[in-house]
Amino acid sequence: MDLLSDVIAVMRTGEPRSARVVWNAPWGQWFAPVPGAAGFQVILHGTCWLIRADAEPLPLSVGDVVFLPHGQGHALADSPTTPIDAEACDPNDPAFVERYVNLPEAGTGPRTVTLCGAYQLDPARAHPLLSSLPEVVHLPARLGRDLRVAVELLGAELERPRLGTDALIPALLDTLLLYILRTWFEEQPTNTVTGWAAALRDPSITAALHAIHSNPARPWTVATLAAQAGLSRSPFARRFADKVGRPPLTYLTWWRMTIAARLLRDTGEPLSAIAGKIGYTSEFAFASAFKRQYGSAPGKHRRT
Incomplete structure (x- = not known):
């Protein structure tokens, strides 16, 4: 699995919540913060303004x-x-869709149609790739043909539900999330890009990250990861830490424990099987490493 897909698969939990809302001017709506989630707004028809306390209003x-x-x-x-x-x-709010999908028409002015909602994320498995993003990512319609197609498909299914719509909408929302992230990372100016955006543009670092994510159980060393990157050991270690924010083996251990936490929550696999999947031949060594990161033993983490 490629890096971005892997990160989303591990962080995402539950299904995205969304609603297609028709607004008639004049209107203004506050959207509450959603801790442990990523919110989104898609403008399907008309125009509006994004308003935040810490920024100038943004036309959409x-x-x-x-x-x-x-x-x-x-x-x-x-x-x-x-x-x-x-x-x-x-x-x-459990009544989110029911409450907002059929709003009474507040006015008789120009009509705006939006798709609003949120992706549920597990804060215990927050990946720095997402943590490094700004508070607001604005992607104008002119960016990314794939993103535009995803928006158009979503809009069509929501406006004219047909056979299969209930299955298509969650899949299209997941597709939209991947296109949002892909478009943002690809559109960052080369001369100003830093952090994970820079890491994803560095072929050497990307090769090492792909190796870790493709086979986290392999007994990787800095030398073997450097070989994957096509660099000598010391330059690779410096470049990786600079762009990823952690030394190579620290990131490897963190990612292994992140995978383990997901398996503990989502499966009934025994601890020995989970340990083997992430490269530990000893259940005791796995439990010790897990407790160092999460503060509790794997069994207790699963129960809670």
Whole structure:
């Protein structure tokens, strides 16, 4: 599995929550912060403004995507001067879809249609690839043909539900998330890119990361990872730590424990099997490493 797909598969939990909402001007809606989730807004028809307490209002038009990887609170409105409804829209509310999919028409002005919602993420398995993203990722409609196609497909299924729509929408939302991240990383200016965005553009570091994610159980060393990267040991170790934020073997151990936490939560596999899958021949050694990262033994972590 490639790096981005692997990261999303481990972090994602549950299904994304979303609703297609029709707004008639004048309107303004506050969207509550969603801790442990990544919020999104897609403009399917018309225009509106993104309003945040710490930034200037941002105009949005049809096809624009706004991704909030850290679940920051924000508002949408037909105009920066329109009063904002103080009652927050919360995608974690069990009645979220029922409440917002059929809003009463507040006005008779221009119509805007949005797709709003959130992806549930496990904060215990937060990957630095997502943690390094800014509070708001704005992707204008002109960026990324694949992203535009995903938005158009979602809009069509939501506007005209047909056979299979209930199965297609979650799949399309997952596709949208991957296109959002791929587009953002690919669109970063080469001369200013840093951190994980820089790591994903470095063929040597990408090769080492791919090796770790493809076979986390292999007894990797700095030397064998450097060989995958096509570099000598010391330059590789420096470059990896600089761009990834952790030394190679520290990242390897962290990723192994992240995989283990997912397996403990999502499967009933015995500890010995999980240990083997991430490269530990001793259940005791695995348990010790796991406790160092999570503060509790694997069995207790599974029970809680």
